[in-house]
Amino acid sequence: MRRLVFATFAVLAMSAVAPMFASQPAPVAVTPITYRVTFPEPEHHWMQVEMTVAGLGATPFKARMSRSSPGRYAVHEFSKNVFSVEAFNGKGTKLASTRPDIDSWQVANHDGTVRIVYKIFGDTPDGTYMGVDTSHARMNMPAAFMWAQGIEARPIKISFAPPQGLNWKIATQLFTTSEPWTFTAPNLQYFMDSFTELADLVISEFTVQNTDGTPVKIRLAAHSDGAQADVDELAKLVQPMVREHMAVFGEFPKYESGNYTFILDYVQWGDGDGMEHRNSTAVSSPGLSLKTPQGRSQALGTISHEYFHNWNVERIRPAGLEPFDFTRENTTCCPWLAEGFTQYYGDLLLRRAGLSPRVPVNYAVGVINGAGRQVRSAVQMSEHAPFADAGVSIDANDRARTFISYYTYGAAIALGLDLSLRELSNGKITLDDFMKLMWKDFGKPGGSAPGLVARPYTLRDLRAELTTLTGNKKFADDFFDKYVEGRDVVDYARLFKLAGYELRGSNKGGWAGSVAVQTVGGGLLVGMSGGRGGGPVTKTPTAFNSPIYKAGVDFGDIIASIDGQPATMDSWAALSTKPAGTSVKLGITRRGGLAATGTLVLEADPALTVVDVAAAGGSLTEAQKAFRDAWLGTKAK
Numbered sequence: 080m081r082r083l084v085f086a087t088f089a090v091l092a093m094s095a096v097a098p099m100f101a102s103q104p105a106p107v108a109v110t111p112i113t114y115r116v117t118f119p120e121p122e123h124h125w126m127q128v129e130m131t132v133a134g135l136g137a138t139p140f141k142a143r144m145s146r147s148s149p150g151r152y153a154v155h156e157f158s159k160n161v162f163s164v165e166a167f168n169g170k171g172t173k174l175a176s177t178r179p180d181i182d183s184w185q186v187a188n189h190d191g192t193v194r195i196v197y198k199i200f201g202d203t204p205d206g207t208y209m210g211v212d213t214s215h216a217r218m219n220m221p222a223a224f225m226w227a228q229g230i231e232a233r234p235i236k237i238s239f240a241p242p243q244g245l246n247w248k249i250a251t252q253l254f255t256t257s258e259p260w261t262f263t264a265p266n267l268q269y270f271m272d273s274f275t276e277l278a279d280l281v282i283s284e285f286t287v288q289n290t291d292g293t294p295v296k297i298r299l300a301a302h303s304d305g306a307q308a309d310v311d312e313l314a315k316l317v318q319p320m321v322r323e324h325m326a327v328f329g330e331f332p333k334y335e336s337g338n339y340t341f342i343l344d345y346v347q348w349g350d351g352d353g354m355e356h357r358n359s360t361a362v363s364s365p366g367l368s369l370k371t372p373q374g375r376s377q378a379l380g381t382i383s384h385e386y387f388h389n390w391n392v393e394r395i396r397p398a399g400l401e402p403f404d405f406t407r408e409n410t411t412c413c414p415w416l417a418e419g420f421t422q423y424y425g426d427l428l429l430r431r432a433g434l435s436p437r438v439p440v441n442y443a444v445g446v447i448n449g450a451g452r453q454v455r456s457a458v459q460m461s462e463h464a465p466f467a468d469a470g471v472s473i474d475a476n477d478r479a480r481t482f483i484s485y486y487t488y489g490a491a492i493a494l495g496l497d498l499s500l501r502e503l504s505n506g507k508i509t510l511d512d513f514m515k516l517m518w519k520d521f522g523k524p525g526g527s528a529p530g531l532v533a534r535p536y537t538l539r540d541l542r543a544e545l546t547t548l549t550g551n552k553k554f555a556d557d558f559f560d561k562y563v564e565g566r567d568v569v570d571y572a573r574l575f576k577l578a579g580y581e582l583r584g585s586n587k588g589g590w591a592g593s594v595a596v597q598t599v600g601g602g603l604l605v606g607m608s609g610g611r612g613g614g615p616v617t618k619t620p621t622a623f624n625s626p627i628y629k630a631g632v633d634f635g636d637i638i639a640s641i642d643g644q645p646a647t648m649d650s651w652a653a654l655s656t657k658p659a660g661t662s663v664k665l666g667i668t669r670r671g672g673l674a675a676t677g678t679l680v681l682e683a684d685p686a687l688t689v690v691d692v693a694a695a696g697g698s699l700t701e702a703q704k705a706f707r708d709a710w711l712g713t714k715a716k
């Protein structure tokens with residue numbers, strides 16, 4: 080109860096500083112929607128959920144599963160694992176339910192109260208789905224819980240009844256109550272954001288100071304091979320890391336649940352994932368050991384990425400994700416910023432904290448040479464996310480030549496913008512200042528209730544913020560026109576020199592394109608892999624404008640001859656020894672047997688590497704040393 084009182088107070092306080100929401104009515108006391116979660120047979124990988132909704136009046140009640148989940152872009156159809164659904168009225172009389180669509184259960188003729196009881200299977204204990212066994216119950220809420228459509232603003236109360244004798248504890252950002260296994264959420268959006276794990280967790284906590292002097296409690300809850308001392312060791316690494324994160328934005332967010340929790344699961348039978356939430360994150364990596372320094376160091380990569388998200392995407396949130404629509408895919412302009420900038424900073428802040436030697440420079444190479452850049456910009460890659468992020472359609476796709484991950488693309492843009500700002504301002508303005516400004520204008524204002532963001536940003540807002548930051552509209556417009564909404568790349572070669580890095584070409588000729596071939600009857604089969612032993616066939620289209628594409632060859636073709644001789648793996652490999660500009664005659668057999676010819680004109684291999692001049696035995700100028708210190712050195716006080 081104490082937390083709920085606090086939450087209501089916080090709502091009023093936020094309304095005072097967010098005038099656009101000041102006219103909203105104060106929350107009315109309504110009966111919370113209640114859930115009771117039990118685990119009668121965890122060894123069979125299902126749990127039982129009872130959802131009770133009262134105060135419904137006379138209208139038919141619709142309960143539904145989500146189709147999508149914040150942080151994932153594809154639809155996941157979470158209703159597929161639900162079974163044995165039963166509905167009752169307030170007196171316990173069983174009621175009939177109908178299925179208006181595959182995600183929903185509708186109940187009419189109730190007495191104002193409906194209790195739905197269902198079972199749900201799960202064995203994917205990552206950040207996206209759910210998994211139940213005798214070691215744990217790990218649940219992404221949209222994957223596990225039906226919700227009451229039309230009354231999403233109602234508060235929620237949830238109780239868990241863990242199995243006897245398994246010593247389970249709980250990690251969640253749900254609000255605690257006086258009952259140890261009962262929690263609350265102020266509304267559906269917050270509830271769905273509140274990833275929960277029950278397991279024999281090892282918990283380690285530390286407190287850091289916020290800029291205003293208030294304490295910020297950070298918790299690690301680990302289901303792993305680690306003993307208390309191991310998780311404490313990990314916490315010792317996380318502590319300097321969170322200080323570097325805070326230094327970027329200038330302050331920690333206010334964690335509505337009273338603390339921030341890293342919900343870590345490293346069991347062998349898990350699935351790798353990292354999922355951001357407002358006051359917590361769900362991180363999993365199968366078999367990672369917390370017993371060794373290497374394992375703990377390895378854990379930091381995802382931990383750092385996810386922690387950055389509690390500012391960037393959870394509170395500094397792109398339009399299109401806010402409020403999240405659980406009934407469909409949610410598209411947005413800006414995973415290149417929400418994910419890509421987070422990727423860049425995830426690496427950079429480990430470096431600043433002295434926890435990793437890695438400098439995030441290689442993302443540039445993936446974008447400069449990424450085939451997809453010929454047809455899609457960073458914004459268009461972002462809009463493609465619902466197909467690329469665990470999209471489940473099984474037909475052939477051409478992402479090999481039309482898509483670059485918005486993680487890579489966005490991280491390269493972050494790198495390019497950071498270096499460009501430093502160059503433009505002689506080091507006075509950096510990407511940290513851009514993030515601080517975004518925090519001040521979009522993140523910090525908060526929302527009308529925990530779980531809501533009042534002012535999501537648009538692409539236009541980002542451009543305006545860059546203009547405000549630099550006082551240079553031409554720079555901001557150029558940057559967005561060319562590198563964000565256009566398909567040009569930042570001049571990394573020039574910018575790298577400022578920090579003592581070099582972008583080096585391969586100096587190799589004889590490049591036919593990025594293409595895999597394999598020996599088959601009649602020659603070399605292009606761009607096909609797998610398919611043997613019943614596995615799926617992967618078809619890899621040849622990249623637009625690559626030499627092999629221009630020679631008229633694509634996946635499924637067989638290269639029958641090279642310069643009149645039967646094509647073999649050896650003769651194919653020998654092409655790489657010929658100089659760029661060499662012309663080669665290909666005999667091609669198409670699907671269905673049509674014979675064709677093509678001219679393959681070899682080009683210089685465009686492969687690039689980023690070289691650290693100092694590490695390669697060269698010496699840095701004083702200016703380069705100063706640039707590196709300002710960029711990569713600690714900012715935490």
Ligand SMILES: [Zn+2]
Binds near residue numbers: 385418
């Ligand atoms: Zn992310």
